[in-house]
Amino acid sequence: MLSTIDLKVSKLQKELGLELQQHSSFEHTESFHEACQSWVNADTTLFVGDNLIYLKELALMSPEIVDMCYIDPPYNTGSKFLYEDNRKSEVRGMFGTHSAWMSFMLPRLVAAREILKETGIISISIDDYEQAYLKILMDRIFGEDNFIGSIVVCRSKNGKGSKKNLATNHEYLLIYGKSKQAGLRGQSDETDYNKQDEFGQYRVDGLFRKKGEASLRTDRPNMFYPLYFNPNSGKVSIEAIKGWKAVYPIDSKGVERRWLWGVDTAEKRAWQLYASKNGVIYVKNYAGNDKAEKRTKVRTLWNDTNFYTEKGTNEIKSLFGSKIFDTPKPLEYIKKIIDVCSDSNAVILDFFAGSGTTAQAVADLNGTDEGTRRCLLMESDCEIPPNHTAQESGFKLISDITEERLKLIKRETDSFNAKVVRPNTGLPLQMLTDIGDNIYSVS
Ligand SMILES: C[S@@+](CC[C@H](N)C(=O)[O-])C[C@H]1O[C@@H](n2cnc3c(N)ncnc32)[C@H](O)[C@@H]1O
Known part of the structure; x- marks a missing residue:
């Protein structure tokens, strides 16, 4: 039987003329339900495997739990990354070759919307290649009226040289609220009261x-x-x-x-x-008595060298010894997104977690302001292609990198507690104490 999410997705697919996707036939067992609820007791929960399975499970079994969702999906650049980044349609409908990427994103965004609270915010990193198509999807799923805005983020000083006339050195952050009740927390007012x-x-x-x-x-x-x-x-x-x-x-x-x-x-x-x-x-x-809490409207141009692409890469190199992840976001950038979009007790979801920057950002912010943010990550368990630096460094699955980041956070902050939920491993529900307190997998 089709779920309400499947029905919503099918309706939108038809309206937008997108290719029909197979609905997942994953069997949602009792232990799977139980594991998906385990996030309640953890600082961070990593759901390993195709995010659609978990997004649908959470959307149906525990909707409206998330305050803020940040995602950094594959931009569809066609590059040879350790994850699939080439979704181009052969059948050219209304959106040309972009419809395959839109069909991939659509069910995930529909389910993510259900998981957000009415006051929830979603912010999405994207570049020029899919920005316009993402905007169309988001306007249809979240509603044009709930578009809060788009931020232009500078990613390098000199830009990429791949285009003939332009050296692109920016990308976007699209922000939507789930409803009119959603609003940004604002950026901290750093102006000098001199x-x-x-x-x-x-x-x-x-x-x-x-x-x-x-x-x-x-x-x-x-x-x-x-x-x-x-x-x-x-x-x-x-x-x-x-x-x-x-x-x-x-x-x-x-x-x-x-x-x-x-x-x-x-x-x-x-x-x-x-x-x-x-x-x-x-x-x-x-400045008032509570200067630290003074916040202003979020500016739509972010030009901070801490947000440059090379910062993220250097962070990965210093954490893991080499460039084991192709497109990590810089830590300070994700911290800023979380900070301006949500409160210090927010539940935060990142369903394209990659190297786990969002988990690190959440842990760091909690360490700074004594917040109680919790984090839900999802990352694919696809195998890392042969000859990729990550494989040479001993990682087998992409999610192994995310998991390793959680272990590194645990090493820095002893009180940090994380769970890893894995479907279809064939293992019974068990504790894997070698990873850290409360990390377990579930069959
Ligand atoms: C652009 S990267 C995210 C990078 C991340 N923001 C960071 O700082 O490391 C996109 C990630 O989404 C993951 N991904 C793509 N499709 C997925 C799916 N269906 N389910 C779960 N993860 C997926 C990829 O494996 C990749 O790691």
């Missing part, structure tokens, strides 16, 4: 003269009045004071505008105003 008075630390970045709509003197005549300022101290008063200079809300083109507040408010809150030496009046922006 001034100090008896009321606390502050910065001056907001003009007291109104700009834009309804900013003219004629719009609010009673908000056009003189202020008096001391060019040495920056203090402002509504009363004339000997030696202080008068200033009116007149802009650089000589247009008479108005102040932000009426004269009564300005009298009560004159301590909050600051004058530059040449008489530009600002409203002081105080």
Whole structure:
């Protein structure tokens, strides 16, 4: 019998004219159900095998458990990576050769949506090759109204040389909410509060003269009045004071505008105003008591050298001794995504886990802010191709790399507890104590 997920997927496949996919015939046994619930007691749970099996199981048996999902799917570059990255359709429908990749992504995104809480967020890394096709899928599955935005992320200084006219050095992060209830936590406000008075630390970045709509003197005549300022101290008063200079809300083109507040408010809150030496009046922006928690809107251009591709590669080399994974994301980049999208007690899902950067990012963030984030990873158990550095380093399956990353985290943080769920191993439910506390597999 087809599940509700299968029905939703079939409907969307027909509407989008995508190739029909075989629905998985995986048998969901009692011990499989039990293993899939085991994430509740672990900091990180790694589900080994095709993510679709687990996504469907979680979507059907425990929907709405995840606060934030981050994925970094295969970009379909056609490159020879240790994982399959060449899904091009032979039958060219509405989306040309891209429909095979879309057909692969569709059921996974439909199931992931069910696992997200109503307040949940999903953010997806992608580059130009599939960005437009991913956007279409996401608009259909999550709804155009739930598109929060797209962030452009700089990945290197000089870019890749594979194109004729351009050296691409950016990619995207597409962000959707599950519903209108979803919102970003925001980015931490790192602006320097470089001034100090008896009321606390502050910065001056907001003009007291109104700009834009309804900013003219004629719009609010009673908000056009003189202020008096001391060019040495920056203090402002509504009363004339000997030696202080008068200033009116007149802009650089000589247009008479108005102040932000009426004269009564300005009298009560004159301590909050600051004058530059040449008489530009600002409203002081105080850091507040809880400066660490002050957050601002997330900017849509991320240009941080810590997010460069080579950072991720160097991290893998220093963790594993060589480049055993082709496309790892840099740790700081994933930490930022998690931080801006979710709270410190979030349940986080990454169903294209690769080298396990997301698990490391979650563990690091918890270590920094004493958070209680939990992490669900999924990674394929496909064999690593012969002659790949990872195979030469002793890894057999791709998921072995993810698992090794969990062991490395465990080595750094003794209290870290992780589980690994493997289907079809033929083994009974068992503890594998050599990996670390609570790591087990299930048949
Ligand atoms: C671009 S990589 C992710 C890299 C990761 N963000 C990191 O920092 O290492 C995509 C990963 O998805 C995995 N993958 C692809 N198809 C999968 C599937 N059906 N089920 C589980 N994992 C899959 C690949 O094996 C690969 O490791």
